[in-house]
Amino acid sequence: MINHTFFDYLFIRGCIFFLHAIGPLSTAYTTVLVFRAIVASSWPTLSLVNLWCGAETAFFLFFLWYRTHLQREAVHPPPRSRQERRALFEKVKGEIRNPELFLSGWFRGAKVEEIGKEELKGWLDWAFWDGRAGPDDEEEMEELVKDVEDLVGKQFPDGKGPAKSLRLTLDPIEMEWRSLLWYGCMMIVDTITHVRMLRYGMRYHGSFATTWKVFPPRPLAAVTSTKQSEATSLSYWTRPHTSKTRLPILFIHGIGVGAYPYVEFFHELDIALHDQPHGAKDDDGQVGIMILEILQTSSRLTPAILTSTEFLKQITTILDANSYDRFTLVSHSYGSVLSTHMLTSPSLASRIASTLLIDPVTILLHMPDVAYNFTIRKPKSANEWQLWYFASKDPGVAHTLGRHFFWSENVLWRDHIMGMVDEGMKITVSLASRDLIVDTKAVGAYLMENEVPDPVVVEDVAKGEHMELEVKGHDRGGQAWKTRPWLGKGLEVLWWDDLDHAQVFDDEGKRAKLVEVLVVYSKG
Numbered sequence: 013m014i015n016h017t018f019f020d021y022l023f024i025r026g027c028i029f030f031l032h033a034i035g036p037l038s039t040a041y042t043t044v045l046v047f048r049a050i051v052a053s054s055w056p057t058l059s060l061v062n063l064w065c066g067a068e069t070a071f072f073l074f075f076l077w078y079r080t081h082l083q084r085e086a087v088h089p090p091p092r093s094r095q096e097r098r099a100l101f102e103k104v105k106g107e108i109r110n111p112e113l114f115l116s117g118w119f120r121g122a123k124v125e126e127i128g129k130e131e132l133k134g135w136l137d138w139a140f141w142d143g144r145a146g147p148d149d150e151e152e153m154e155e156l157v158k159d160v161e162d163l164v165g166k167q168f169p170d171g172k173g174p175a176k177s178l179r180l181t182l183d184p185i186e187m188e189w190r191s192l193l194w195y196g197c198m199m200i201v202d203t204i205t206h207v208r209m210l211r212y213g214m215r216y217h218g219s220f221a222t223t224w225k226v227f228p229p230r231p232l233a234a235v236t237s238t239k240q241s242e243a244t245s246l247s248y249w250t251r252p253h254t255s256k257t258r259l260p261i262l263f264i265h266g267i268g269v270g271a272y273p274y275v276e277f278f279h280e281l282d283i284a285l286h287d288q289p290h291g292a293k294d295d296d297g298q299v300g301i302m303i304l305e306i307l308q309t310s311s312r313l314t315p316a317i318l319t320s321t322e323f324l325k326q327i328t329t330i331l332d333a334n335s336y337d338r339f340t341l342v343s344h345s346y347g348s349v350l351s352t353h354m355l356t357s358p359s360l361a362s363r364i365a366s367t368l369l370i371d372p373v374t375i376l377l378h379m380p381d382v383a384y385n386f387t388i389r390k391p392k393s394a395n396e397w398q399l400w401y402f403a404s405k406d407p408g409v410a411h412t413l414g415r416h417f418f419w420s421e422n423v424l425w426r427d428h429i430m431g432m433v434d435e436g437m438k439i440t441v442s443l444a445s446r447d448l449i450v451d452t453k454a455v456g457a458y459l460m461e462n463e464v465p466d467p468v469v470v471e472d473v474a475k476g477e478h479m480e481l482e483v484k485g486h487d488r489g490g491q492a493w494k495t496r497p498w499l500g501k502g503l504e505v506l507w508w509d510d511l512d513h514a515q516v517f518d519d520e521g522k523r524a525k526l527v528e529v530l531v532v533y534s535k536g
Contacts, residue, residue, distance in 0.1 A: 013395045013448065013512040020394040028401045034191035035072035042069040068192050075189040075407075078313075082407060086181045086415035087319065088142040094152055097140045100420060101156065104378050107425070109464045109484065111163035117380040117467030117479060119175040120388065124164050128173025132157060135177035142418060143182045178383050185414035186387070188405040198269065198311050199228035205272045206232035212279045214249045214303070215239070222247035222305060227313040242333040243326035245318055246304060250334065251282060253300020258285075258534045259339050259365055260300030262331070266345025266371070266514065267403050270310035271303055273514065274344070277523050278303060284527045285534060299534050302334065308408045309346050317412045320353045320421050328360065340533045341367045345449075345514065348372035349417070352424045355432065366438040366533035368526065371447060371513050375455050376481065377423040379467050384479040385449055387413065392476035395448055395512055426458060433503045440504045440529050444511035453491070454481035456505050460493035498525075500532045 014020045042065050049055045056062060092100070108114040112124050118135060119127050136156050137145040145153055161167050206216065218237035221244060223230055233247070241247050249271065253260040261281070265271055271278075278301060285299040304327070308317040318326065327350075331339070341364045343351035352374045354360045355367065369375075373382050391400040403409055433439060441459060443452035457463035465481035494507040506525060508516055516522045 013514055014398055016393050024394050024397045031191060031194050034068055034193055035189050038065040038068035039072050041065045071192045079187055082185055082411045089418055089421060091144060100140060107378055107464060110466045113466040115164060119177050121469030122175035124166055126173055126175040127168055128171045129168040131172045131175060131177055132168050135179060138179035138182050178380055180383055180413060180417050181415055185410050187407045187410040188401060195228040201269050201272050202230055203232050205270060206236060208275045209249055210236060214251055216249055217241040218247045219244055221245045222307055225315055226307055242329045246326050248305055249303040251301045254297030255299050257296055258299050259536050260336050261340045261342060261530055263303045264343040264347035264350050266347050267309040267409050273517055277517055280523060281527050281530055284531050308412050311406055312408060314408060317416050323350060324353055324357050338363055338365050340365060340530060344370040345373060348374045349422045352422055365536055368440050368529055370442040371444060373450055374422050374424040376458055377419055379481055381451055381467050381479040381481050382449060389478050390476060440506060442506040442516060444508045444513060444516060446512045449513050451481035454483055456493055457483050457491060460505055
């Protein structure tokens with residue numbers, strides 16, 4: 013993420029204005045050319061400008077159709093039984109402190125009195141039925157409404173009311189168009205990433221879907237794949253694992269431009285893992301590193317992201333083929349969603365010896381702040397504009413979140429984390445103090461002190477209107493867990509003062525600490 017300087021603000025707004033204007037301006041220019049040609053019965057001279065504007069016009073018109081195409085109904089996970097819905101409701105009830113503030117947060121900061129009973133039912137339908145409640149569920153729905161009324165101590169008025177709920181997989185998907193120029197830049201970034209990864213000794217294992225069903229084209233992916241991926245819809249980079257005593261590492265990246273921002277981190281990790289002073293023996297072999305590609309969140313046009321069930325099936329196939337019987341799991345940002353699927357899968361969780369979650373979004377996911385700040389918040393500062401245009405409104409990201417982000421599949425509860433720790437898993441969570449997506453102070457307090465926060469919509473001069481998680485009766489500025497030394501045991505937090513989301517990868521010194529964690533974890 014960029015910083016809050018005035019220069020950064022002007023730069024990012026200028027970039028967004030330019031990239032956003034290419035499609036409409038090209039369409040207007042091409043329309044004028046065509047109109048003049050029809051009137052004059054003579055086509056204009058072909059030039060690079062005319063050809064480019066024509067191509068941008070065609071792509072802009074395609075994008076208008078594509079935006080409508082992506083609004084199709086989500087492919088939902090299997091429906092829960094009534095008993096499973098009740099268990100989930102009771103779980104959520106046990107993980108909130110102030111029911112009124114919790115409900116207000118999911119209704120975009122509205123007062124409970126503004127929430128109509130029909131709108132509440134719509135939200136409950138999304139939260140517990142994934143939007144598929146039918147006439148046969150009416151009795152159960154009324155029962156849940158009564159339970160919520162008992163929790164908040166108020167009855168909801170009939171009708172929809174003025175309040176509007178957040179329902180990620182049911183609400184219309186909001187996205188902003190992209191230009192051919194933008195996707196051309198992404199092709200260059202992808203090419204640079206391939207060159208750097210190959211230079212550092214990584215091997216690419218692609219698949220037909222991740223090479224040929226992707227826009228923009230991936231020329232190097234087609235010619236540098238040393239081996240076909242064992243999974244039909246997942247590709248990955250790897251450094252083969254040959255060590256007899258240490259564990260390999262699996263990394264899952266976040267939303268952005270794929271592996272590009274992490275390349276130096278991978279290189280530094282590779283060097284550290286094979287630096288003899290860290291304890292490796294000469295004949296021990298190399299520690300494997302695998303970097304999974306998630307192209308749906310990498311500023312590309314792709315088929316839809318895999319369902320959780322299919323993802324687990326395909327990643328298991330890859331892990332088996334590479335003999336990752338025991339390994340360390342690392343993820344960043346949205347990658348924590350896929351990590352959560354693995355950590356909550358009994359067959360895969362038993363193979364994970366240790367976990368490093370960097371800027372995770374799945375802890376406290378039952379709270380509305382991540383959904384609100386990522387999809388609803390109006391951008392004001394430079395980093396918020398960067399997040400808004402280049403992440404939230406990217407078509408692939410918007411579709412992934414708007415039609416494939418099922419909160420109950422993605423949430424990582426504290427008791428599950430502690431259960432894994434009790435069974436011997438070592439877990440480190442890296443949190444940045446200025447994270448503009450996740451309220452990291454609340455996440456840290458939840459993990460380390462079992463403090464349950466309340467969501468509140470606040471507005472200030474610097475950030476504008478946004479949602480925070482408030483930990484009542486707790487000095488959030490002086491929490492002891494922030495300064496505890498890292499020991500490599502149990503559940504621990506790495507706290508980074510004055511860093512924003514993803515900025516830990518921009519600082520060599522901070523990256524070195526993450527590398528240290530993984531070197532220790534690789535020893536089992």
